[in-house]
Amino acid sequence: MHSRNRYSLVWTFMWVMGFALSSCAQQQGTSGMTYYPLTHGVEIHLQDSRFTTRVIRVEAVSPTIIHVQASTEDTLDVFPSLMVVSQPSAAFRCQVQARPPLVIFSTDSLQVQIHTDKDQIRFLDAEGQLLLEEKAYTGRQFKPVTVGGKPLYQVSQVFVDTARDAWYGLGENQLGLTNIKGQIIELAQHNTEAFVPFAWNTHHSGLLWDNNGISLFSPEACTGYSELNGLELRNADGQPGALTATYEQDFRRTGDPIVRQENHIAYTYLPDLKHLPPAFTLNPYAQVTWEGTIRSPYTGEHTFLFTVGGYLKVWWNGKLLVDRWRQSWNPASVLMPVHMRAGEAYPIKIQWRPDGSESFFSVKWHRPISEAERQRLRFASEAARNIDYYFVYGANPDSLITGYRYLTGSAPLFPRWAYGFWQSREHYASQQEILDMVARFRQQHVPLDNIVQDWFYWKKDQWGSQQFDPARYPDPRGMIDTLHNRYHVHFMISVWPKFYETASTFRSFWDSGWLYRQNIWDQQKDWVGYVSTFYDAFNGRVRKAFWNLVDERLFKLGVDAWWLDASEPDILSNATIGKRKALMNPTAAGPADEVFNAYPLVNEQAFYEGQRQVAPDQRVFILTRSAWGGSQRYAAATWSGDIGATWADMKNQIATGVSFSMSGIPYWTMDIGGFATESRFQHPDTAAQHEWQELMTRWYQFGAFCPLFRAHGQAPYREIFTIAAPGTDTYNAILFTDRLRYRLLPYIYSLAGEVYLHHSTLMRGLAMDFPDDSTACELTDAYLFGPALLVNPVYTYQARSRNVYLPAHTGWYDLYSGKYFTGGQTIQAGAPYDHIPVFVKAGSILPLGPAVEYTDQKPADTIVLQVYTGADAQFTLYEDDGRSYAYEKGAYSLIPIRYDDQHQRLTIGQREGSFAGMLQKRVFIIRWINQAHTWKFDLYGHEGDQLVEYDGRAIQLQMPRNFHLPQSASS
Incomplete structure (x- = not known):
């Protein structure tokens, strides 16, 4: 037809x-x-x-x-x-x-x-x-290309942003950006960068770019960053054409360095490392320094983009502007914007210490982008049959995200336990280690709902077998049963789409044509030392076969959730983009150029559809390292990959999580503590140990206010008792944070209900709720967690306060003291060691549940309602059985709660709906909070101003008259 x-x-x-x-x-x-x-x-x-x-x-x-x-x-x-x-x-x-x-x-x-x-x-x-x-006349472009013998087109479309608005979305970036307008962003999946091709502005417009290949989002005239030789370079002696590069084999010792003149710095991928001087080898004590001057023919803000594995310092015009570390094998991107005048020489010194035997480093730049160019937004894709996009109109950001989810699928609810705390590490090495670790959590009464088995639970040469090594895991079913029945803890396991050539499952998949061939033909070994490849997730028959394997060997043991690692797909780390595509070709959906970014989506599909078929009433939960448009429909949350354990990485995660959440996928998390650590933290002296403990404390405090709350990383590990001893300030602060998360569960789970019912977003960039407050919209280090909580993470060592901007047109209450502040101002907020600044918007209702050590320990038969007055408020308490898909058939309850500020009246409305096991009665404890009557936050208390018993029928309560503000104070 x-x-x-x-x-x-x-x-x-x-x-x-x-x-x-x-x-x-x-x-x-x-x-x-x-x-x-x-x-x-x-x-x-x-x-x-x-x-x-x-x-x-x-x-x-x-x-x-x-x-x-x-x-x-x-x-x-x-x-x-x-x-x-x-x-x-x-x-x-x-x-x-x-x-x-x-x-x-x-x-x-x-x-x-x-x-x-x-x-x-x-x-x-x-x-x-x-x-x-669209830009008239020349905004739409097609350029013929041949890909895998197939005629396709490179396509581009330019849009004119007449509103001169900020733009948000496109998934994760690790550049500390939320406003992506005027930026150059390559949509190509990487470890730590998971892209979603949906962007929107606060002028009611959204765009979903329906192309699964590698694409570029940029101002119209910008096609990417350039090599340094596009600038006028002079070396340390003032000679034109290059910078002076000094290669030292060991910076601790004097010796004869290798000196040469270089006009570009591009050790970006594995093949580029052969361009290092032959006598120079990468090691933790190697160092390279580039020095000279740079001139540009342009005046304005230039952007330098560094890709670094190891240590990087950059001095510009004599001033240290960049000081970063990232694990050598997984480089980070760092932006350095500087203002330059045309023809003026600027001294530059770049110092790189590789910090490993395989490190990567590059430097690129981009000229100033004019305001006119910023108003013309361009999507370009390297392989397409057609230009294909969706324009989404919405009255506000939430309705724009609703449009995205209407197109790509709704986000189902996770099991309730998934909103509690998860403990993970790289990696638990045995069944006994897992059981001992969980027992210790329970012995010390540290709340926990999920323990995670990372990779390498198989025999060394059996990656892809989906089987436990019986020497280290003699009874995996018994282990999982013990976790479930004795400790009330759930079990998540890491499953890669990867097969070793030596795995017992390899031959059947290979002979069926279900595995990508090239890496096997290349006999390319991974970091463990074996040849491997990935399965073709674009093939529906293969997805089913892969799930059947996982089902038979893992799910039937009682596994609760899936950790889908390396789903970019990362067949060969640090390969060039061209090589990565070659390693996928051909896919069942066509050349990898056409579908490269969509691999995580179809990999998630295998697990979601597979589990729902064999266990139709057990909620699917997936954690994936990559994502794509539509990932949310497969019950997939995304984490930000193998980031570094540094203060700078933690700060960037704020913007990363906000940007990802504003792209339409509601569930995001990160490795609390960062994944990889510097050697100074692995073998710390006293000073490094104190810094490590504070870094972990601040990261936990941030993580508790993210959609999902999980700790993970390489040694030193992230369990509370491996970070610090019980009774210490660090231990007590982390324990307080964990317990706070559990008191907030009625709030968090109700937000999850809003995600399902009304396409809401948990981690909210301030532009979503305060689009007319330009100061709020520019912030990249604060966000709303749900509609009520303004979260301000602390990302500076030894900081005990931080600047906090309180958005305008509303009032704000300090969560911990109850003190009131007027919006539209920046304050110096206290940030003691045991908590970060969190403020509650006036006109909020914040429900607190019972103190529990796991989500289902006891029903929330008593809920504290903290009512923050100063504006009308509403909140809907969502509840269901927390486990099944009965909610999809309407088996859930809603309790609407309203506060009328003019009449100072709270209404707990008629309960709507029901579900099996629903509490018929409960107690609500009311805490009224205003400028005259505050409540200091009490983690363990259930006291309040009023107590009412609720049986599902509507109740109205009046604020006690002695809590009212004097007329002069309230006006």
């Missing part, structure tokens, strides 16, 4: 024509175009030689979502999307008016103007206000 008829005609649809359109083509004289009506849109064929575009198809998916496809071919072939799963929504009104060369397509919410004489589409709201537009 032709694609224009692919939607069922049961959809009610009304066309209002400017000209009488029939089901056949309508020729428009000399207009240079032909158009066809579609069930929910219009298809236009262009015959204008000025443009490479030949076909444009515009279709409404809903009244607020428009699907745009364009081709340079004479026909537009439509292929199933890996990301998008929606069909047009229920009946909605559309109309088309054709006044060639202009075709106007509209719904009740949007007007889409298709200017065929400009090869341009403009998006306007129902009142005719321009929201976003």
